[in-house]
Amino acid sequence: MAVPALTPHTDQPRSVPLREARTRLTQLVALAELTDTVTVVTRDGDPRPVAAIVPAAAARSAAQARADTDRLAAVTAGWARRLDEAHRRSSRRHAAELRAVTAALAEVWAELDRRATPGGDPRLARLRAAHADLLAAGPAA
Numbered sequence: 001m002a003v004p005a006l007t008p009h010t011d012q013p014r015s016v017p018l019r020e021a022r023t024r025l026t027q028l029v030a031l032a033e034l035t036d037t038v039t040v041v042t043r044d045g046d047p048r049p050v051a052a053i054v055p056a057a058a059a060r061s062a063a064q065a066r067a068d069t070d071r072l073a074a075v076t077a078g079w080a081r082r083l084d085e086a087h088r089r090s091s092r093r094h095a096a097e098l099r100a101v102t103a104a105l106a107e108v109w110a111e112l113d114r115r116a117t118p119g120g121d122p123r124l125a126r127l128r129a130a131h132a133d134l135l136a137a138g139p140a141a
Contacts, residue, residue, distance in 0.1 A: 013038035013052070017045075021053070028053050105131065 005134060021028060021041045030047040031037045032066065033057045109131070112124065 013040045015040045015047070015049070017042055018050070019044050025053075075126055 016024070016028065016039055018041055021039070028039045032039065032053050036055045036058070038058070040049040040054075041051040041053065042048060043050055109128070117126060118128070
């Protein structure tokens with residue numbers, strides 16, 4: 001197959017069977033270097049690509065893209081770990097504060113029980129019922 005050494009650059013990569021790529025490797029490399037042409041190499045008789053001859057800049061940018069992806073994954077994993085740890089600390093702190101408030105309320109109710117007879121004040125009875133409902137509902141998620 002007679003193909004000029006330098007063909008105009010097209011958006012569509014050229015496709016060459018492996019046998020032809022072996023015999024024209026120097027020409028295909030020069031074509032990639034001088035015109036930024038991508039040549040896809042296929043197995044003889046099979047149209048599926050198996051390799052490509054690309055300009056060095058394209059190969060570097062693909063390698064750089066992989067490195068950027070790896071770096072981004074590492075940074076993301078680091079932030080995920082930090083967020084998980086902050087969530088755990090916050091949950092522990094919240095649980096401790098909730099226990100302290102619950103204990104303080106228990107002390108207040110005990111003091112109120114000593115000072116006022118249950119059922120004597122309707123406002124106090126409503127507060128007691130609301131508090132009982134909160135305790136029955138359990139901690140919010």
